[in-house]
Amino acid sequence: MKKLLILGAGTAGTMMANKLRKKLTRDEWDITIVDQYKTHYYQPGFLFIPFGMYSAQDVIKPKSDFFPIGVNVIYSKIEKIVPAENQVQLAEGVVLNYDYLIIATGTRTAPEETPGLKDKLWYKEIFDFYTIEGAVALNNFFKTWQGGELVVNIAELPYKCPVAPLEFVFFADAFFTERGLRDKVNITYVTPLPGAFTKPRATKMLGELLKSKNINIIPDFNVAEVNNDEKKIVDYAGKEVKFDCLVSVPTNMGDEMIERSNMGDDMNFVPTDKHTLQARDYKNIFVIGDAANLPTSKAGSVAHFASEILEENLMCAIEGRPYTASFDGHANCYIETGYGKGTLIDFNYDTEPLAGSFPFPGVGPFGLLKVTRTNHYGKLIFRWLYWHILLKGKEMPIDSEMQMAGKKL
């Protein structure tokens, strides 16, 4: 029996298990997937929890609901990968061998990287919303908060779902307006980027949206420390921003297991060929999802598009053929803008987000770089698609390769 081993059963690992169980015959290939947790979190739903739009129950399901028949599932912490021996060590000395390995261990928040962030105000007046614990704690805080300086700060690049903190401030604007508190809540978006986003057109569009909603933006801010006593964040240049409530997107890093295996860059992301998805240094290892160091967004949609490429290229590798699929970095992100509306960006390694319609040229129904009601429904429908189509590795009605049709240059 040959062995395929998948590390991490989040969005990407689960998709790959479903896809590959259909592709690889059961009498020849053993497929095993390992994860430390039994619960699958729908992470995009974390954004909605602070504002009481979703509860914790709305974003969790047992992982076991999503594995196909015929895949071995192991719930255990992964200690390290020993690529030279085609081996993975789990907790308590269990060792797994593999012929091919897929790394899908994602990224985690690392608040400890910023001095003072995880200190005495943590989950009292300082929160994150990238974990279920943080999102729920913030929901409780907002229930009774009477207003003040609300500061949203991104600690470091890259971070997963780069639009999420923007959506957060748009939601906060609507939430406090509806509660009649908006004149008491000053919202400030503090980012290491030179503007609201990376690329010119999306930055302009989103920057104007922030302005129209009376949300301040402080760009080029690289936080050095959080001062809990004086309730301010300070950057390396000495710039200070005061807060009454700080919502942080902490440093995102690959899992420590990657570091223990000596396989990561300085943020524990695995160097990966951006087109083939093969690990740079290992022929029989592929990387998918947030764990890879690809120069595109870390997002579920990206992992989904990449899964089709990885499926094809893994088959090429197994059958000894040259790679036939090439990943273009395609990302597709719905952005909630509050009041039941949203916008949408679609881009890849080479093409910045452009205006137009999606997925059907001229027809839509979704509008690119436009604020529409339909885009908001797109985001809500995404949760259903995620649980029922995406995780199960079924076909989605969207091309994995980014399309230029429908876009305006």
Added chain:
Amino acid sequence: MSTKSLAGVNVDVNEEGYLTDASQWTKEVALAIASEEGIELTDQHFEVIDYIRNKVAGGEALTIRGINKSGVVDAKTFYQLFPGAPLKKATKIAGVPKPVSCI
């Protein structure tokens, strides 16, 4: 792209003033770019510049985190040496491309 005279030699630069050919870089060129940026280069600046040129030559990405852990300078000092936008300024003076941020 255009040609510019710096420290008495002609170098190729892009529209933002970054050298497009790292091999045209010399210490004198660095001093000239730095003075345009209002920075007077010291030995410590040059240690950082060497580090940056080596990193880029090795195909590695530059980050504030990387500089902070480099053992050459910490992030605070890096900001003091190249005030304002340190990565942008330091790369310009080091004659390497401006770092891109991908998110």
